[in-house]
Amino acid sequence: MSHTISDDLLRRFDIPGPRYTSYPTADRFVEAFTEQDHVQALEQRKVGSMALPLSLYVHIPFCESVCYYCACNKVITKHHDRAAEYLRYLALEVALQVAHVGPGQNVSQLHLGGGTPTFLSDAELEDLMSMLRPHFTLVPGGEYSIEVDPRTVTEERLRTLARLGFNRLSFGVQDFDPTVQKAVHRMQPAEQVFALVAAARRIGFESINVDLIYGLPLQTPESFARTLAQVNELRPDRIALYAYAHLPSRFKPQRRIIAAELPSGSAKLAMLSASLDALQDAGYVYVGMDHFALPTDALAVAKRQGRLHRNFQGYSTQPDCDLIALGVSAIGRIGATYSQNAKTLEEYRDLLDQGRLPIVRGLALTRDDLLRRAVIMSLMCQGELQFESIELGHLIDFRQHFARELAVLEGLAEHGLVRLDATGVQVTETGWYLVRAIAMVFDKHLQVDLDRARFSKII
Structure with missing residues (x-):
């Protein structure tokens, strides 16, 4: 209880x-919303919202291996040369967006998601930031975050991320139990995560988040309690605690999960209940939904002060603002409209080759x-x-x-x-x-x- x-x-x-x-919600988007509707919204923004900061989201779809629980839009490949081609198309998309929104827009929030953003090499990450900075102004005090697969980074790479301007990290952990990790095809020793979090603290990142999932195959209330104890020892600034949703008819990788190995409904509820107790006892503030934060973290402070906001990346301390989304499947918001890019690399590239923004659906509210x-x-x-x-x-x-x-x-x-x-x-x-x-x-x-x-x- x-x-x-x-x-x-x-x-x-x-x-x-x-x-x-x-x-x-995004399931309500329609194909009747076109590139022209998005362009019109950008042009209208020039009239009264030019001085308001923007948020940027960049989707990097590549992963070297598949995690069976994953429901993200991703491309599984070990061919890193595909990233260079993708960055060339991102540059085309940035130029098209800026042509309508105007150059030099202030940005108070940047998030790199995926897939695995750290699939990109240090040089490619540098190229990406060099692509964005001439067109947008990243203002002091903003939130600049990147999702990190612990298996793809070293302390040296974390230093590169800090040098490029990122001040927040989110580590995908999910579960520390090796049996569960094997069942979902994501092996990563706890020692590796602990070492990286310690390094991130030495480097000076403002906030470190850890993602956890309960309800995975072969998890038990007892095994997940051990993971929670390790997370409390790790003591990240923020914790995202997600429930695994088994929808194999929609997400092909989940078909590799053996349904009989999934915990029962009562076991899953026991994990959640115990998690709420454990995190509260460890001093974490429940921010909302599946997010927890230490009382000193900016997210917990924003909740106390009534300054919490929510966007496509979840809860944020930044004021509600327009979002330009870049990359395959990315979802953005301008004014009273939402838009989503093509979900496949082929369609994404084809539209950009035609000199068009790769928007395939959206909604005018x-x-x-x-x-x-x-x-x-x-x-x-x-x-x-x-x-x-x-x-x-x-x-x-x-x-x-x-x-x-x-x-x-x-x-x-x-x-x-x-x-x-x-x-x-x-x-x-x-x-x-x-x-x-x-x-x-x-x-x-x-x-x-x-x-x-x-x-x-x-x-």
Whole structure:
């Protein structure tokens, strides 16, 4: 039993639901949204948003070997020469984006994701940053992060990342148990991770994150407790604790996982409950969703001060801003639009060869989408809703407009997830652990489409 949430609640809300890195969610994007719609949004940004900082995301799809649990867009290859070609196409995409957004835009957040960004050599990473810097201005105090596979870096490589301007690292650990690592085809000794984290601290990175996954094959509550103990000894600044979603029909690598080796639902819930206890006892602050941080980390500070934001990379301390996404399958946001690039390297290259941005789908948000996005993000980030602020910002009567939703929230209040009064909604300490379920109440698309099989479970 966790300090703040009962096993009964964990079971009751063990349902599929979106992660709300955006609203509407990416499964709602349509092919009717074209490159021209994105260009129009960029041009409109010049009118009133030129001074506002941007966020940049760069997707590096390559991995040397496949991790069986992975649901990311990736290309498995040992041919590192493919990276050089990919960087040439990224340069074409950058030039096309900058032609419309304007040169010298301030950037307060940069994230390299994948795949495995550290698949790139030191020289290629340097080429990538040299490609971005002439077009964008990385402002002091920004968040500049990169996802790191511990098997692909040394202390010397970490020093190169720091020299290139990265100030945050995210290490993919998942589980320290060698039996589990073998079952998911990701062998990496714990000693290697400990040495790299120690090196990163010596170098002076501002924040170090570790990713964990519970619900993997051959995991048990006892084995995962040992991993948690090692993570607490490692003491990263941030921890992302994800539930494994077994969807082999959608993600081909997961077909290599033996379903009979997956932990039972009750074992998975026991892992989560024990994790909440262990991390809380170790002094970590529950930021929201699956994120934990030490009280001194910027993410925990932002939560305390009500400055938490959320975007396609998850929770952030940076103010809500437009996002330019670069690379195959990358998702961006400009104004009231979302856009996504081609998902295959072939289509991505073909479009750029034609001198076109590689956007193949997206969404222009309606007035109702913008209203519900404001409500959902307020719940997900601040843990509260003030009716008056939503009413003033969107010119509605909140109680009348959301009468059905408020009735549903009354039921969640009975479970202790929210408190309701005449002025607004407050997410309780217990409710924070199930904030996705609270946000789902305001998701109009879920209301009209009850087929939630496309989403992973909340727990």
